[in-house]
Structure formats: C-alpha cells, structure tokens
Amino acid sequence: MPFKMKTVIGIPLSSVTSEAAEFPKSKSNGNVNKIINWMSKFSKKADNYAHGIIEHVNLGVKFSETVKGKLSLGARIIQAGGVERVFRQLFDVKKGENLLKASQCYLSTTAGPIAGLLFISNQKIAFHSDRPLTFSSPGGLARLPYKVVIQIRRIKSVNPCENASNPNKKYIQIVTVDEYEFWFMGFICYQKSVKYLEQAIAETQLSF
Template sequence: MDSKPEAHAAAAYPRMSPEDLAPPPPPVVAPAGSNPYVLSSPSSGPPAKSTTENLREMLGSVGKRFGEAARKTEGIAGDVWQHLKTGPSITDAAMGRIAQISKVKAEGGYDKIFQQTFECLPDEKLKKAYACYLSTSHGPIMGVLYVSTAKLAFCSDSPVAYVTEDNKTESAIYKIVVPVPHLRSVTPTASQQNPAERYIQVVSVDNHDFWFMGFINYDSAVKCLQEAARGGA
C-alpha cells in the first residue's frame, strides 16, 4: 500500500469470478494491545443460517447481471463497485450492506445506532456516517465510520475473530474511538498500481494510525474527516 496521494481514476469493473461469490474465512485480528483507541464489545451472534444462505443464493444468481450493469456506470457507481470488491467476497460485501441498511431502517437511522453503540456526550451530535472498511494486516474489516462533533468512531458490521493470549479464537464487535482533539492529520491516498484503490489515513496526536478504505462516497468522507481534524465548523 503506497502512502503517496494520486489523482483518482474511474474504477475498473472486472468480471466476477466464482471466488467473488464464495464465502470467505473471517478475518483474524490481533487484540487491541496498547492501542488506546481500539475497543471491543461482546458479539450478539451471527445472523440465522437460513437467512445468510438465502441472501447468498439470491446474490449469486444475479451476480453476473450486476457485474455487467456496474461496468456500464460511472461516477459514484465506481466507488460502490470498489466498495464491494474491497472485501474478500463480493457476495458477503453485498450481504453486509443489505443487513446494514435493514438495521438502519429498523432502528430509526444512524443517529440512534451511533448513540446505542458508543458513549456520547450530552450535546454531541452525529455529522456523517460512512460505509467503509478498516484496513488491517489480516484483511479489511467491513463497518461504518461515524464522524460526530466530539469523535471519530468505527464499528464493525459483524463480530471479528481474534486470537487471545492463550491461543484461543474468540470474536467481538471491533470498535475504534478517536476524540476530535486527538486527531492530528487526515490524509487521502491512493495505490500507484491501481488509483481506484483509495484510502484515508487517520493519525492521532500520539502517532497511532488507522487506514480506512472502500468508501461508497470517498470525496465526501475526505472532506468531512479533514474538517474534523481541523476542529470542524
């Protein structure tokens, strides 16, 4: 991953392969360790198997038509396609987005989800919420990045597996919380090999950095995060 910014180019729309539709293994990440901004909370369990299988079957049957249609679109559709391609499986990425949209509707919007997921100040207000991925050495983690008047916060869409000190595998919802006063810089970057792969690097005042990628609305996210790093207006 190259940290030098590059001009954006339209996302390419490759043909979907059987690997794109196959269920991937869950990412296994290291525990938070000494990073004060990484949190976790108990998982509520995976969705019902029948629902997952039905969604996968449905998406698999329309996958080829979706790929053909996506290749004919431009603009923000490029970000959507890149978002789906960021994960190890297009099917699971699409399933995740469907589940997230359903959750937002059922719970009354991102504001309520944000307040239920994170501890908030009495006068804290949510400014924006972005579907994206957190880049880790073990693979991208799908979730939502929230930008409020007080903090930048990320929450994974589903439980993430990790290995404990006694070599056991457990799972938990993966969270990141960086208070606005702790933000040092927000830098948009792109891969030199594939400019469609665009990232946002967030660095804290104590030099902890986080890489976010696969934004559905990348330009808006860059603007909002940079405003937050400057203190917001």
C-alpha cells in the same frame, strides 16, 4: 497488498476507505421509508462499489458474507429508526456531540480489511464493523464487533491519498498524536468524507 481475513489479530495500523452515499437524518421510527429509499439508492451503486473495493484489496472473505453484513446493517438501521440512533446505541455519545456523516467503508487491520460504518461527529471518529469477527481468547474463540474510536482532539493529521499509478484508488490516512495510523478505503463519496473530517478537526481546534 493481499489480505486474508480469518481471525482478527492485533490493532489497526493502517486503513483505506470507500465512501458510501450519505444516510438520511432520522429522528423517529416514522422515517423508515426514507431509510428504505436511501438503501435503494445505494443498491444502484452496488456494482461500482464492489468493483472499487476489489480494485483496492484482495478480499479474504466471501463477497456473499459482505452482502449479508450489509443486509444485517440495513435491518439494524431501520429497527433503530435511523443512522444517528444507531450511532448513539453503538458508542458513548457526549452532551453536545453531533453526528456529521456516516459512510460505509473498509478499515485496514493486521488481519485484513474489515467492512463497516465510519461515523464522523464533532467530537470523534468511530468505526464499527458490519458483522462480528472471530477473536482468540483464553476460553476459546469469541465473536465480537470490531470497534475503533478516535477522539478528534487526539488526531494529529488527516491525509487524503491516492495511488500514483491509479488515481481512482483513494485512501484516507488518520494519524494520532501518539503516532498510531489508521487507513480507510472504498468510499463512494470520498471527498465528502474528507470534508467532514477536516471540518470536525477545524471546529475542535477553534474551541481551544
């Protein structure tokens, strides 16, 4: 399905994901070299990653804009001292909440696919766009990050999907208890993302 992303309209109804290499766990600014090494390893996969994304969707934004977003994200991770710290800065993290995995992917919305980071913790699924998006507002146009937060206890099902005619096109559908659907795509480590999502849900069910 063709996507054209200019202004974000409405709420996410579906999403498809492309999983990236896992971030190193960092608890201090002294781990900058580890983060740089992770980024270097990921850059070696860039061609395959970009090809996989183009296979999934017809991007409405210039690829150069996507690259700028990744560079901005990398700088933010280094400045914060690790992905876990970025997670805590971007979202309200509760006591006892632990980050299980962070993956680069695309979230499908009514306005088109949005590149960003998908965080999987033992309490929620959270997505944050790489770059601010343009929204219409009463006062004109506003540029804000696109964020989605789904509490694990509100998830009804996680459904790994693939294109029947092209098994390399893999997606993750998340359905909430109130029947909202979110689709993610473009994961490099697709199976790991599915694994951690299922793990988070299983642990939550055991706690009740």
